Amino acid sequence: MSRQPITPGTTVIDLLRHGQPEGDSCLLGSTDRALSDTGWQQLRSTTAHNPGWTQIISSPLQRCAAFARELSAQSSLPLTIDPEWRETSFGEWDGVSYDTLHQEHPEQLSAFWSDPNTNTPTGGEPLSAFRGRINQAWEALIDNSAQGHILLVTHSGVIRQVLAHILEIPTDSMVPFTRIHTPYASLCRIEVYTDEQGRHWPRLLSLGSTG
Known part of the structure; x- marks a missing residue:
C-alpha cells in the first residue's frame, strides 16, 4: 500500500500551567488539590483573549481540568481530558509541605535534587518514567x-519536561526543573512545523507569559 502524501504545515501548542491551588506551600504532584480563588482569577486573566485555539487538552487533576471544562463550555471548544498529561507523583512526599520535607527528610531531599534518577521518593514515579511518559505524549x-492551535492545560513539571525534550536539554539532572521558570497560569507557546517527510521541527516562541 502506498504511503499517503503528507501536507506540510504548522501546529501551534500553548502550554498553560494551572493557577494557584489551595495550600500551595507544599510539594504537589499527584495530590488533587482544587484551585484557590486566586488561581481561578489568574487563569481567567491569562486566557481572556482567545488567540484562535481550536481545541483544549487537559490533565485530569482538578487544578487543571476544572478550569479547562469551564473554558471549553464558554468557548464551545472541544475538550480532551488526557491522563498522560498529569503531574508526576512524589509518593510519600506528595502533598507534604516544603518546611516539613526540609525538617524531616533533609538528606533524602538533598539526594533527590542531586541525583533524582536514582533517588525516587518512596512510592513515587521514577523520573525516567515521567520523562518517558511526557515525551511519548508530546510525540503522539x-x-x-492537524495544523491547529491547541491549548494544553497542565503542570509545571510537564511543561519543563516538554521544553527539555524539544530543546534537547540533557535530562540526567534536575537542571530543566530548576532553571526554567513557569509561574502559575503562565503560557508557553511552541510552534511545530511538519515537513513533507513527516518530520517535526519545533521551536519555542514564548515562555512564561501571563494575562
Missing part, C-alpha cells in the same frame, strides 16, 4: 495534530 500529540 504532534503526530496526531
